[in-house]
Each structure stands twice: as structure tokens, then as C-alpha cells.
Amino acid sequence: xxxxxxxxxxxxxxxxxPALGFSLCGATIIAYLAAMSAFPHARHLLSGAAALALxxxxxxxxxxxxxxxxxxxxxxxxxxxMSPAELEIQRRGYVAALTHDTVLQAIADGAYGKxxxxxxxxxxxxxxxxxxxxxxxxxxxDAERVVEQLAxxxxxxxxxxxxxGALQFGSDLFAESGFQGVKRVIDISGDGPNNQGAPVDxxxxxxxxxxxxxxxxxxxxxxxxxxxxxVNYLDRYYTDCVIGGPxxxxxxxNEWTQFPEAIxxxxxxxxxxxxxxxxxxxxAAHPPVILAQDKPATDCQVGEKMWRxxxxxxxxx
Numbered sequence: 001x002x003x004x005x006x007x008x009x010x011x012x013x014x015x016x017x018p019a020l021g022f023s024l025c026g027a028t029i030i031a032y033l034a035a036m037s038a039f040p041h042a043r044h045l046l047s048g049a050a051a052l053a054l055x056x057x058x059x060x061x062x063x064x065x066x067x068x069x070x071x072x073x074x075x076x077x078x079x080x081x082m083s084p085a086e087l088e089i090q091r092r093g094y095v096a097a098l099t100h101d102t103v104l105q106a107i108a109d110g111a112y113g114k115x116x117x118x119x120x121x122x123x124x125x126x127x128x129x130x131x132x133x134x135x136x137x138x139x140x141x142d143a144e145r146v147v148e149q150l151a152x153x154x155x156x157x158x159x160x161x162x163x164x165g166a167l168q169f170g171s172d173l174f175a176e177s178g179f180q181g182v183k184r185v186i187d188i189s190g191d192g193p194n195n196q197g198a199p200v201d202x203x204x205x206x207x208x209x210x211x212x213x214x215x216x217x218x219x220x221x222x223x224x225x226x227x228x229x230x231v232n233y234l235d236r237y238y239t240d241c242v243i244g245g246p247x248x249x250x251x252x253x254n255e256w257t258q259f260p261e262a263i264x265x266x267x268x269x270x271x272x273x274x275x276x277x278x279x280x281x282x283x284a285a286h287p288p289v290i291l292a293q294d295k296p297a298t299d300c301q302v303g304e305k306m307w308r309x310x311x312x313x314x315x316x317x
Contacts, residue, residue, distance in 0.1 A: 069110030071181035077190035114138035124160035189217035213245030241300035
């Protein structure tokens, strides 16, 4: 059997050739050449093993992350307390907001003129589905591609409400985004408190320490399936227990007709930031945006306590 033995020129070319996309240490080459010189009669035997070792030493160069103005996780509640009609309203609200002229202009006005977004539906601790993987939006055509993915499948529902699970899942997505955002934001919507998984305020604090901002959209509509696990002060709960990080805020939704406008407002404010003229104009035209508070005044375990005290209940949402 004839074994091809790489010569010095081949090895050096492999080492220095940027087109190959590999990085090969000179020490490995020197060791290989020394072995060939010391054992000339074993050249053919060693050449196969050496070639294998060299291949194992080849490592693809890591690509630099693509810079964007914001890495945005849209985390949308699909627990059973949401009716099919409400789930559809949510989807349509995001579709309308992502293709709205004001949102597209806010994206274009950024330093890089583009954002990276992923859309996730969530319910219980282990129920999170990525509907739209990380995608760049820099113009209307990009936004339309995201919309097409959202429209491809109808939303599903699942049991329980784990805001903490959704936040943990969202934070993991940043590690695999392939982007480098000036800001990293999880934009979470939901119609009830956390009732499964880790305490939401503890997970919130962990994410804030990682430099992640969490903004909220508490759905206080009460127009779908009523639940014994509803709380009357969900906006305060989100303010005290869910949102956090630099510039964090939440916009409450009191009826479903407000939802599309609330989504659009939130996206624009997330892109512009609290110090922007857009923020001041929005506050002048709409009810004030509620910023995160320094000290919690709400029982952040209210959902878990309500779930534990359910022995007489049949509702499992």
C-alpha cells in the first residue's frame, strides 16, 4: 500500500494558509519532521499516524460575532389560561409590530442599523419552543421573513406558568446567537405569576448580573379562561419580581385591543432607550411606562403559594 508522506513544504503551507481556515502549531510540525529523520525505515509506518495526529490538531478558527444594536428574545406566554383566540391575537400583534414603519425606522436609526431577534413560546418549566431562531432584521424584507416563520405554524398551549424557566431558557439562547449586541434583552409577556420552577426574582437577579435586561408585558385582560391563579396586581408583580437590568420597564395591557400598540411601543422603546426623544414622546402621548423598582413590595412567591393551596381546585393552568 502506498502512503503519501507530506513534505516540509506541504506542512508549512498548511500552517500558514489562511484560505484553509485552520490553525496548526509549528511545534507539531517540528515533532513530525524530527520523527521522520530519526526513523527513516519507519517512515511509511509513522506517516499514517502522524497525519492522523496532525488532522486532530486542526482547529477551525472561530468567527467573530456579528455586531448588532440589540439581541432580543421575544418570550411569549402560551399557558392554558390563554384562549386560542388570545394566542392568535398575540401572534398577530408581534407580526404587526415587527413590520411597522416606526419599528423599522427605530432599527435603522441604531448604530449598526440592525438587530438580532428570536421568538420563543413558553409555559411550564420544561416547555419552551423556539418558533423563530436567531434572525437579523435590518429592513422590511428581513422583518417579512420573520413574519413568514411566525405564520407558518399555529401557536400551541401547555400547562403551568414558569416565568423563571422562560428567563433561564432565554439567557441560554444568547450564548448560541452568533451575534454581539450592544444590549441583550429578554422581552417577556404573560398573564399570571410564576407557579413552577425556581423563584422568578432569584433568576431575574442572576440574569441582571450577566448584563441582561428583562422587560415585561403583563397581560391583565381577564377576557379568556378565568383562573384561580390570576392576581389582581400583575403589573406590580412584574415590576417588583420580573423586570430588571439597565433601563428595564414594563407596559401593562388591560384589554386585548391595546396589545398590538403595546408591542409596537415596547419594541421602539427597547431600541431607543430611556434617554431618547422617542421615550419622552411616548410618555407624553400614552400612560407612563413603569420602570423597575429598587425594592420589591410584592410577594414574588404568590403564584407558587396559590398553586400549593389548590387541593380543592380542579384548575391546573
